[in-house]
């Protein structure tokens with residue numbers, strides 16, 4: 052029997068309308084490139100997003116065509132988040148931290164018809180513009196003026212009209228597009244649907260996921276070009292939260308200043324950002340007066356437990372989450388269930404530090420090399436596979452990559468995990484980073500987390516290096532805290548409480564910084580290349596001192 056319920060499409064246009072009808076006075080604050088603050092409202096954003104949609108329509112943008120942004124996090128980027136999909140086009144957020152060749156490859160692959168660029172990013176645009184196909188460029192004029200011959204975003208908006216009418220949209224129509232940062236092979240594009248984005252926003256806002264409300268002041272540190280800023284702009288505006296954008300200033304001090312001045316209650320970003328923030332807070336504990344009980348979602352790579360604990364001292368609650376560009380990105384969040392909270396500190400920490408359990412509507416399973424499903428016993432390791440209403444079922448225009456999906460349609464994440472009987476996932480590694488030593492696996496993530504818990508260590512990455520006897524052995528690459536020192540023996544002693552002797556890194560090298568990807572994750576491939584000629588000594592080990600030379 053068919054239901055008697057309306058068939059009402061889930062589109063972002065509903066969220067855009069809601070901004071004006073329900074929360075017109077809510078504020079959106081941005082730190083401009085000249086560091087001054089810009090303030091606007093939901094009503095104004097609604098008005099300008101619709102002008103943008105209308106201007107795009109008049110400019111001849113067709114249903115499904117891509118309109119790209121090359122932008123920091125700011126108010127006009129939010130207008131694009133709503134205005135581009137409103138007209139049936141697909142918003143393609145270009146990653147400004149990639150090199151010009153990669154950006155050109157991605158913009159050409161996506162066939163971007165219009166590129167909206169921040170004026171402060173024109174020097175980057177200039178480096179790849181000649182490699183692009185035919186396109187129109189529109190410039191956000193932060194500085195008030197734009198170079199001769201270029202079109203200003205403000206002038207472009209004036210070509211739109213207030214009586215814009217939304218075209219008919221199907222909820223499965225594309226609304227936005229992101230490319231994975233391509234740590235292996237060429238970047239691959241994912242096209243999100245209106246429906247998937249709406250469902251992702253609804254679920255993401257629920258209390259045990261990110262838990263947004265209109266009482267929140269939300270500052271996404273995660274860039275709007277990184278997997279839709281994890282859905283924060285849509286989820287945050289859906290509930291009517293005040294939104295604060297950091298513009299180009301992602302350093303710890305600038306962020307802490309904004310947290311304090313705007314009384315931010317919720318933020319989110321990759322662990323490297325939060326490592327810098329905790330170090331700044333510990334250096335000057337009295338300097339910033341932050342909202343008590345502030346929350347932040349940390350994901351993109353494993354949040355070190357020691358970091359989560361250090362934030363507790365400042366009354367900042369870290370929500371550890373796992374996700375992927377291919378999943379819009381939300382997959383799991385580490386909310387600790389009441390009966391586990393009641394189990395004492397040790398049990399609480401075990402779950403708090405894990406990657407958490409699946410979001411509603413996300414299905415998980417993990418399989419061994421033969422595709423055999425593994426038990427949820429917290430012990431058996433396997434590759435995590437996922438499916439759900441906001442999980443990609445293919446890459447855009449890339450049939451060769453279809454092997455990332457199982458025969459029965461689950462997406463293969465490439466992450467090696469355990470899942471326990473409570474449903475909590477523990478990511479032990481990326482399949483390409485796990486250290487295969489003498490037939491056993493060593494988790495590079497576990498080692499890194501433990502090493503970063505040592506007071507002398509600022510950052511650490513552990514990589515697998517080929518070994519004559521054991522196939523691979525771990526090498527610890529450590530960045531020391533200013534003025535600190537560490538010997539291999541001290542490191543072994545620190546790790547031996549948690550790890551068996553054969554799991555300890557064979558060697559310790561000191562580096563100035565851990566190389567990072569365009570989204571701020573550890574770039575272990577670069578380290579593996581840097582140390583590919585590393586020589587173990589005759590016994591198959593190298594002393595820390597020798598290795599560090």
Ligand code: ADP
Nearest residue numbers: 231232233350351352353372373374375376478
């Ligand atoms: P890319 O693969 O291009 O870096 P994503 O940002 O989509 O882009 O990265 C997804 C990957 O990031 C996951 O497959 C996983 O390996 C890693 N990741 C994300 N969140 C976490 C987390 N909380 N803990 C460990 N790894 C994580």
